[in-house]
Amino acid sequence: MADPSLVAAVGEVGGDFFKERTSETLPCQATDALFCWDWAKDNLDRYGTPTVQHVELVVISVVLGFAIAFGLALLAHRRRWLQPPLLAATGALYTIPSIAFFFLLLPITGRGRDTAIIALSAYTLQIIYRNTVIGLANVPRSVKEAARGMGLTERQVLWKVEVPLARPEIFAGLQIATVSTVAIATLAVFAGGGGLGAPIKAGIDFKTNIIIAGGIAILMAIAFGLALLAAQRLWTPWKRAETA
Amino acid sequence: MPAAAATSQTQSEPGASSVRYEGATKRYGNSAKPAVDHLTLEVPAGEICVLVGPSGCGKTTAMRMVNRTVDLTEGNILIGGESVRDREPARLRREIGYVIQQIGLFPHRTIAENIAAVPQLLGWRKERIAARTTELLELIGLDPELGDRYPAQLSGGQQQRVGVARALAADPLVMLMDEPFGAIDPINRERLQNEFLRLQAQVRKTVLFVTHDIDEAIKMGDRIAVMREGGRVAQYATPAEILMSPADGFVEDFVGADRALKRLALMRVSDIDLWEAPLAFVGQATAELRAKLAAPDVEVPYPLLVDGERRPVGWLSERDLAGETVPPRPDSPLGPVIERDDVMRDALADLLQGEAQYAAVVDAERRIAGVLSVEIIAEFLGSPRAKQEERSAVERPHG
Numbered sequence: 273m274a275d276p277s278l279v280a281a282v283g284e285v286g287g288d289f290f291k292e293r294t295s296e297t298l299p300c301q302a303t304d305a306l307f308c309w310d311w312a313k314d315n316l317d318r319y320g321t322p323t324v325q326h327v328e329l330v331v332i333s334v335v336l337g338f339a340i341a342f343g344l345a346l347l348a349h350r351r352r353w354l355q356p357p358l359l360a361a362t363g364a365l366y367t368i369p370s371i372a373f374f375f376l377l378l379p380i381t382g383r384g385r386d387t388a389i390i391a392l393s394a395y396t397l398q399i400i401y402r403n404t405v406i407g408l409a410n411v412p413r414s415v416k417e418a419a420r421g422m423g424l425t426e427r428q429v430l431w432k433v434e435v436p437l438a439r440p441e442i443f444a445g446l447q448i449a450t451v452s453t454v455a456i457a458t459l460a461v462f463a464g465g466g467g468l469g470a471p472i473k474a475g476i477d478f479k480t481n482i483i484i485a486g487g488i489a490i491l492m493a494i495a496f497g498l499a500l501l502a503a504q505r506l507w508t509p510w511k512r513a514e515t516a
Numbered sequence: 517m518p519a520a521a522a523t524s525q526t527q528s529e530p531g532a533s534s535v536r537y538e539g540a541t542k543r544y545g546n547s548a549k550p551a552v553d554h555l556t557l558e559v560p561a562g563e564i565c566v567l568v569g570p571s572g573c574g575k576t577t578a579m580r581m582v583n584r585t586v587d588l589t590e591g592n593i594l595i596g597g598e599s600v601r602d603r604e605p606a607r608l609r610r611e612i613g614y615v616i617q618q619i620g621l622f623p624h625r626t627i628a629e630n631i632a633a634v635p636q637l638l639g640w641r642k643e644r645i646a647a648r649t650t651e652l653l654e655l656i657g658l659d660p661e662l663g664d665r666y667p668a669q670l671s672g673g674q675q676q677r678v679g680v681a682r683a684l685a686a687d688p689l690v691m692l693m694d695e696p697f698g699a700i701d702p703i704n705r706e707r708l709q710n711e712f713l714r715l716q717a718q719v720r721k722t723v724l725f726v727t728h729d730i731d732e733a734i735k736m737g738d739r740i741a742v743m744r745e746g747g748r749v750a751q752y753a754t755p756a757e758i759l760m761s762p763a764d765g766f767v768e769d770f771v772g773a774d775r776a777l778k779r780l781a782l783m784r785v786s787d788i789d790l791w792e793a794p795l796a797f798v799g800q801a802t803a804e805l806r807a808k809l810a811a812p813d814v815e816v817p818y819p820l821l822v823d824g825e826r827r828p829v830g831w832l833s834e835r836d837l838a839g840e841t842v843p844p845r846p847d848s849p850l851g852p853v854i855e856r857d858d859v860m861r862d863a864l865a866d867l868l869q870g871e872a873q874y875a876a877v878v879d880a881e882r883r884i885a886g887v888l889s890v891e892i893i894a895e896f897l898g899s900p901r902a903k904q905e906e907r908s909a910v911e912r913p914h915g
Contacts, residue, residue: 412618412620412623413618414616414618414619414620415620415621415622415623416620417585417616417618417620418614418616418618418619418620418621418622418679419620419622420585420609421583421585421609421614421616421620421692422609422610422614422633422634422637422682422683423605423606423607423608423609423610423634423637424606424633424637425606428637433622436624437622437623437624439624508624509666510623510624510625510666510667510668513665513666513668513669514623514666514668
């Protein structure tokens with residue numbers, strides 16, 4: 273996917289990452305070792321900024337995507353006829369190859385983080401939207417009937433009964449969306465969005481670099497996944513009761 | 517029903533209101549046949565009115581028009597003289613308890629939070645809600661500690677009790693119950709029915725109770741409205757009247773050929789004289805018991821082993837009496853145990869199902885109150901006293 277001509281066309285984002293390569297690091301690269309511990313020890317701090325940028329890309333994109341997808345799902349929950357077209361639309365966005373998506377946006381929104389965030393949040397829509405719709409649809413009829421019969425208004429039924437009960441599915445969607453956004457965000461560099469893609473792109477032929485940047489991305493995905501799992505357990509205490 | 521009699525009962529029961537249907541009609545869409553057709557009947561405050569009939573007779577629709585979960589097409593329904601049409605649906609519903617077959621507890625809220633649902637909507641203060649929740653848990657016989665559990669951690673029967681407590685939470689004027697015990701197994705259903713009747717004796721709500729089961733209708737209802745297809749009432753009367761003099765062929769068929777047996781549902785075990793079994797205690801000398809059994813006026817020829825609280829443990833056989841003293845574990849099992857509040861029909865069913873000749877009858881504390889046998893029931897049915905009681909049941913004004 274990182275076709276050299278494409279990469280060239282995008283420009284030299286992060287290209288200066290290894291500009292100040294010292295002579296000591298070169299032998300390690302020359303031997304083509306899988307991992308140069310010495311280099312890693314001396315240069316780990318180079319990854320600080322890209323990592324922070326990456327976290328920002330993921331968090332902003334998922335929050336934005338969640339806000340849009342959740343809103344669409346609530347709309348589709350009230351107006352059933354909207355469900356198929358919305359599913360198709362978010363599905364279509366999801367199928368656009370990510371690099372192509374960045375390039376399609378470049379002429380409209382220009383290079384930079386905003387473009388990356390637009391594309392990344394577009395990818396989260398499908399999963400969060402679909403899971404929220406399913407979660408709302410899974411709320412037992414009897415529970416809604418009892419709620420209305422007791423005098424909850426439609427709005428109260430939605431916010432006090434349906435949305436809380438859809439939480440497990442919503443969280444499952446958020447988890448998949450977040451973890452996959454961590455992965456796709458490594459391509460944000462092609463839109464000028466920075467992140468862990470920058471060191472990868474700048475030193476694509478240096479294995480130690482790839483392993484460190486890739487490793488940080490994997491750890492980040494795991495950390496996000498665990499954090500969301502913890503949040504889910506905290507927010508759906510009845511689920512533990514059901515399985516106990 | 518003459519209009520003049522309309523509100524005679526309205527204010528008689530504190531905490532409950534009469535419900536009066538005035539030509540209440542529900543038509544869905546442009547369908548020519550109404551689901552409920554000019555229904556006119558009055559449920560006096562504090563009584564249980566059972567709407568019973570085959571499926572599709574409109575009984576649930578008729579019930580749901582009261583809290584406007586189904587809206588009237590024509591006619592009116594008055595609760596305590598006030599038209600439901602003038603009320604905003606959500607506010608109206610908070611004054612009406614609602615219990616459905618599938619219970620519909622909120623799975624994401626604790627038992628206490630479920631019971632607190634309506635008081636919360638009404639904006640009660642926290643302390644008042646907490647006190648009311650504990651009170652209701654005790655009223656339905658659940659350990660208040662269960663208040664912190666989630667519905668999934670309770671049995672079906674416990675969940676249904678919580679459903680009833682939730683409906684009672686804000687002390688509603690009227691309760692609507694839509695086949696509330698329909699999904700419960702027969703043994704627990706009988707128990708829940710008895711419990712609800714005991715509860716009702718305390719709280720005295722006006723209850724509209726929907727069922728397709730005529731036996732349940734006879735047992736639960738102060739009055740029964742037998743409905744037929746097309747949403748019309750075939751007969752509205754006390755259970756005894758419906759059993760003794762069905763208004764037409766439809767009611768007769770619906771009530772069934774075993775009307776004589778069904779009358780057993782009108783009487784409770786506490787209405788008849790029970791037999792007494794010689795009571796035995798662990799460690800008691802068997803000689804003493806053998807002497808009791810040899811007495812000429814003994815009614816039950818087996819001793820019943822009871823614990824220190826006089827709660828039945830089991831029947832003693834010849835083999836148990838062979839030793840010097842009564843053993844702690846009896847040879848034969850206890851068999852069916854019947855509550856004094858059970859209706860006779862259920863008691864007879866328990867006897868037959870348990871293939872038992874005798875069954876221990878216990879009071880609310882599960883202490884022994886006597887012994888019931890098929891023989892007693894047969895004698896009772898044939899006795900002039902039974903006929904007498906049936907007649908008075910028919911003449912009884914409101915059940």
